[in-house]
Amino acid sequence: MYKKQLVYFIAMFLCGISAKAQVFEVGAVVGGSGYLGDLNQNKPLKISGVSAGAFVKANINPYWAFGLHYTYGKIKGDDTKSDNQDFRDRGLNFSTALNEVSLQVDFNFFEYFAGGGTKIFSPYIFTGVGGVLYNPRATYPEYNGIKYDNVKLRPYKTEKEDGKDAVPYKNYSLTIPYGVGVKVRLKENWGLFSQIGYRTAYTDYLDDVSGKYPSTPINQYLSNPTGATGYGPVGSQRGDFRKRDTYMFVGIGISYTFVSQKCYTF
Template sequence: MKFKKILISVTLFCLFSAASMAQVMEVGVNVGASGYMGDLNPKNPFDFSGAAFGAFVKGNLDPYWAIGIHYNYGKIKDNDATSSNPDFRSRNLNFSTPLNELSLQVDFNFLDYFAGAGGTKNFTPFIFAGVGGVLFNPRATYQGQEYELRYYKTEGKQYRNYALSIPYGAGVKFRISDHWALQTQLGYRTVHSDYLDDVGDKYPLADVYGRIDARHPLWINLSNPSQLPHNWNPGGQRGDYRKNDTYFFFHAGISYTFISDKCFTF
C-alpha cells in the first residue's frame, strides 16, 4: 500500500506541476489490445491475448514535448497447452490476469506538431517513455476450476500483486481539426516483477495443491499440473531465467485539446 500511495502522489504532483506550465491541455481515450512476454511466452513480442482501453490527461509544453498521466487497463493470458513447444505443453501451466496501470509519461514529437490550431504539421511520429505502477492478480483454470495463484505460493514464496513498470514506445498523431486528434501507438512495459504469470523461479520442494471445498472438489497440483510423471522435478527450473516480465498495449484513440488564449512562444 505504501508503494501505491507514493506512486500516486508523485504522479499527481508532476502532472499538476506540468499543467501549471502547459499552454495546451489535452484529454483522450483509447482502445486496443494487450499482450505479454514472460515464462509462458518468451519470444513473441506481438502475441496479443486480450482487450485493452485507457484514458489520459496531458499537458503540451511546446510543439515537441508533452507530459501526461495515463490510466490503462488490459487483460493478458497464455496457456502451455496451446504452445508449439512440446516442453511447454508437457509443463501444462496457464494463467490470466487483469492489468491496472497508472503511469506518468513524456512524449517527444519528431515534427513541429501543435496539439491545437496553428501548427505547421498535421501529423507527427512520436516516442514516449515514463514510469508507473501496475496491479495484477494471476489466475489459472484446471478442469473447469479457477484458482487465484498468488495465495497458493506455487513456487514456495509470496510475491506482491503490484510492481513498478517502465513504459516506452512509439506512435503517430494526426490532427483532424483545431481541437480533435487521432493517434495510434505500440507501447511496452518492463515490469519489476517476474510473476505476472505466477511463474518465475523453480518448482517447490513439496507440491502445492489447490484447496478442496464445495467450489473446488478436485485435487489439483498447482505447482506442477503436468500429466506426465517424469515432469515431477522438485527444485528444478520452472520458468525461464529472465527476471522481469513484459506486457504491452496497442492502442488507437481520440483526444480533445483545450486551447489557451496564447499560442506557444519560442
C-alpha cells in the same frame, strides 16, 4: 493607476506563459494487450486480450508533452496451445487483469499538437514510469475432488526460494513504459493517434511463474498440473531465467486539446 497597470502586466505575463508553454489535452484509447514471459517467450506481437485507457496531458510546446495515464488490460497464456512440445507437456495457464497508472513524456518529431503547430501529423516516441496491479489466475482439472476453476494462484505459493516454500509475491510492481506512435490532427482541437507500447515490469510473476518447483502436494499440482515426467522435481527450475516479465498495449485513440483563444483585457 499603478495597481491597475501591475495587475494588467501580471495577467498578460501569465497569459503569455499559458499560450506559449501549455495547452491541456485529454483523450481515450482502446486496443489489445499482450505479454512476454515464461508462457510466451518469443512472440512480442502476440495479442492475448483487450485494453482501454485514458489520459490528461500538458503540451509544453509542439514537441514535448507530459501526461498522467491510466490503462486497463487483460493478458493470458496457455501452454496447451503452444507450438512448443515441451510447453504443451508442462500444461500451465494463467490470465490476469492489469491496472496501470503511469507518468509519461512524449516527444514529437515534427512541430505538432492538435490545437496548433505547423504540421498536421507527427510520429512520436514516449517513455516514463508507473505502477501496475495484477493477480494471476488459472483453471485446471480436479485434484482430490476439487476443481480449480479461475483460482487465484498467488496465495498458493507455487514456488520455492532458497530451500523453503516462497512467501506470496507482491501483486503490484514498478513498470517502465516505452513505445512509438503517430498523431494526426483531425479538425480544430481534435486529434487521432495510434501507438504500440511495451512495459518492463519489475517482477517475474505476472504469469505466476519464475523460480523453482515447490514441495507441498497442492502447490506441486498447481505448478505441474499435467504431472508430466521431467517437470516438478522439488527445487528444479520452473520457468525461464529472465528476471522480469514484459507486457504490451497497442491501440488507437482520440484526444481533445484545450487552447485558450485570447487573453483577458482590462
